[in-house]
Amino acid sequence: MRKARNIAFQTLAALCAAASFGVLALILAAILFRGLPAVSWRFLTEQIRLVGADGGIFFNLVGTLILMVTALLVSSPLAIGIALTHSIYLQSAILRRRILLLLYLLNGVPSLLFGIFGFILFVKYLGWGKSWLSGGILLGMMILPTVTIALVERIASLPRAYTEAAAGLGLTAAQTIWSVILPQSLGGLVTGSLLGLARAAGETAPIMFTATIFAGAHLPDGIKESPVLSLPYHIFILAQDSFDPSVGAKVWGTAVVLLALVCGLSLIALPLRLRIHEEARNG
Amino acid sequence: MDSVPGKPQQIIEISGLQVHAGPRQILRNIKLGIPGHSAFALVGPSGAGKSTLLRCINRLVELTPGLRVSGEVRLHGRLVTGPGVDVDELRCRIGMLFQQPVVFPKSVFQNVVFGTRHHGRVHRRDWPEVAERALTEASLWNEVKDRLHEPALRLSVGQQQRLCLARAMAVDPEVILMDEPTSALDPRSTEAIEELILRLKTHRTIVVVTHNLDQARRVADWVSCLCVRDGVGEVAESGCCSDLFEKPQVGEVAAFFRSASRYAASVEGPVTPGATLE
Ligand SMILES: Nc1ncnc2c1ncn2[C@@H]1O[C@H](COP(=O)(O)OP(=O)(O)O)[C@@H](O)[C@H]1O
Ligand SMILES: [Mg+2]
Numbered sequence: 001m002r003k004a005r006n007i008a009f010q011t012l013a014a015l016c017a018a019a020s021f022g023v024l025a026l027i028l029a030a031i032l033f034r035g036l037p038a039v040s041w042r043f044l045t046e047q048i049r050l051v052g053a054d055g056g057i058f059f060n061l062v063g064t065l066i067l068m069v070t071a072l073l074v075s076s077p078l079a080i081g082i083a084l085t086h087s088i089y090l091q092s093a094i095l096r097r098r099i100l101l102l103l104y105l106l107n108g109v110p111s112l113l114f115g116i117f118g119f120i121l122f123v124k125y126l127g128w129g130k131s132w133l134s135g136g137i138l139l140g141m142m143i144l145p146t147v148t149i150a151l152v153e154r155i156a157s158l159p160r161a162y163t164e165a166a167a168g169l170g171l172t173a174a175q176t177i178w179s180v181i182l183p184q185s186l187g188g189l190v191t192g193s194l195l196g197l198a199r200a201a202g203e204t205a206p207i208m209f210t211a212t213i214f215a216g217a218h219l220p221d222g223i224k225e226s227p228v229l230s231l232p233y234h235i236f237i238l239a240q241d242s243f244d245p246s247v248g249a250k251v252w253g254t255a256v257v258l259l260a261l262v263c264g265l266s267l268i269a270l271p272l273r274l275r276i277h278e279e280a281r282n283g
Numbered sequence: 284m285d286s287v288p289g290k291p292q293q294i295i296e297i298s299g300l301q302v303h304a305g306p307r308q309i310l311r312n313i314k315l316g317i318p319g320h321s322a323f324a325l326v327g328p329s330g331a332g333k334s335t336l337l338r339c340i341n342r343l344v345e346l347t348p349g350l351r352v353s354g355e356v357r358l359h360g361r362l363v364t365g366p367g368v369d370v371d372e373l374r375c376r377i378g379m380l381f382q383q384p385v386v387f388p389k390s391v392f393q394n395v396v397f398g399t400r401h402h403g404r405v406h407r408r409d410w411p412e413v414a415e416r417a418l419t420e421a422s423l424w425n426e427v428k429d430r431l432h433e434p435a436l437r438l439s440v441g442q443q444q445r446l447c448l449a450r451a452m453a454v455d456p457e458v459i460l461m462d463e464p465t466s467a468l469d470p471r472s473t474e475a476i477e478e479l480i481l482r483l484k485t486h487r488t489i490v491v492v493t494h495n496l497d498q499a500r501r502v503a504d505w506v507s508c509l510c511v512r513d514g515v516g517e518v519a520e521s522g523c524c525s526d527l528f529e530k531p532q533v534g535e536v537a538a539f540f541r542s543a544s545r546y547a548a549s550v551e552g553p554v555t556p557g558a559t560l561e
Contacts, residue, residue, distance in 0.1 A: 161383065161385045162385060162387065163346065163378075164343060165387075165447070166397075167343060167346055167374060168343055168374055168381075168451075169375040169378070169397060169401070169450065169451065169454060170371045170372065170373065170375035170398060170454060171371065171374075175401045178403065210418065
């Protein structure tokens with residue numbers, strides 16, 4: 001009886017795993033099957049022509065990269081500051097829990113609300129119009145919880161002995177943080193950022209009213225009124241025209257590139273995380 | 284009889300030291316004098332507060348949240364407890380060696396000069412010299428001189444512990460605190476550390492916590508035994524090593540010595556022939 005139940009449970013678990021892998025495989029297969037033929041060197045290096053029916057996605061790719069690098073530059077210092085405050089400076093367990101709670105709340109905010117917030121603050125109130133900077137800041141805020149929590153977990157996993165050994169040598173608290181705690185928890189920052197960016201790269205909602213347009217933008221040359229093109233918004237707009245077969249091919253091609261970018265980031269993040277953990281244990 | 288008698292030149296004087304963890308008291312009214320240029324052993328049953336007492340001397344207790352310390356610790360007659368003391372400066376003068384070697388995931392060389400480089404008193408170009416002197420003092424130079432730039436974590440545990448000692452000495456402290464420095468080590472490394480203590484105590488002051496009474500006998504000149512009374516650690520008896528081990532005056536101390544030697548015999552007795560196999 002117990003054995004039968006065990007087998008039933010194992011089968012059920014295996015079925016669930018198979019079902020989710022099946023869905024994933026179907027999506028991947030569909031995108032690759034239709035999109036790969038559209039991807040070529042020209043597709044990656046030419047700019048958009050004929051309202052997306054011809055040409056490539058060069059400036060979309062560049063725009064998405066600009067947004068992601070900005071998001072990284074915005075989120076990293078904030079994440080380091082919050083993580084140090086949480087894990088080192090704050091003595092009160094209640095305040096520490098509150099910070100974590102806030103981060104989880106921030107993580108749960110729908111991305112559309114980030115877009116609306118950005119629209120009100122950057123586009124309207126600060127009068128930036130559509131700008132790569134507001135998009136980068138919003139994406140940075142979106143990935144902030146992922147990055148910070150990865151860093152907090154990393155700092156928590158550092159042996160206390162390191163801090164004590166450094167303090168025992170007469171290092172000041174700042175020196176200990178700078179030369180012992182930060183270098184050893186940098187891995188958390190890197191993997192957290194990569195995972196966060198992998199998610200942010202595909203977001204449309206936060207950037208569609210604030211940072212990105214469909215056509216006619218190149219490299220930004222300032223902050224005000226300097227939007228960028230981007231991959232997800234390109235897909236979003238073109239998908240509405242995709243009954244035209246030449247446009248359809250471009251949509252799928254763009255999807256392949258976005259997918260490659262996102263999977264690439266996750267794939268770098270995962271082994272890196274494992275390797276850094278390994279190093280932390282064995283040197 | 285609370286303080287060490289008959290030795291005028293005391294580098295460290297502890298008086299009225301109390302440590303509380305929340306409502307619970309850990310150490311009560313500790314009074315101790317530690318003479319310079321000698322080795323001072325702290326012995327006593329596990330949980331008596333030896334580590335805590337040791338960490339009060341360089342104020343490392345303050346890094347543990349929830350511990351409250353009151354009372355006085357003086358170094359060369361100058362108060363080092365209380366506000367207004369440069370704690371980082373104090374910890375430069377009082378080095379520390381832990382039970383488990385704590386090497387940073389860096390090279391051997393980077394580990395040795397780790398404290399030195401942060402104090403900024405020695406020019407970068409002189410670091411190699413500092414490293415060589417400290418490693419030589421820790422009897423490690425010959426073993427690592429060709430692998431200074433290899434990761435320190437590749438050294439054996441015994442070598443790592445001597446590396447930690449070298450790292451502490453590179454800062455040139457006058458006092459070195461050691462918390463059961465050999466309890467994680469093999470017999471050979473233990474012997475190396477004990478020889479080092481004997482050599483170092485000619486020009487530095489060593490305070491060593493140990494659960495091994497034979498070790499205390501071998502390396503220390505002075506010894507203080509902590510005991511637990513109503514759940515709180517106290518100094519039961521202090522004195523010159525030979526006197527105290529021969530004729531402990533306090534009943535608890537005598538009882539502790541008896542049980543510790545019985546324990547040592549039961550652990551080491553049958554194992555000894557194989558234990559020193561190399
Ligand atoms: N941070 C702490 N909070 C609460 N109790 C502590 C703390 N550190 C040590 N203690 C208690 O203080 C006592 C003495 O500990 P310790 O100094 O480590 O003893 P020893 O080194 O002699 O074995 C132990 O009973 C331990 O439980
Ligand atoms: Mg201890």
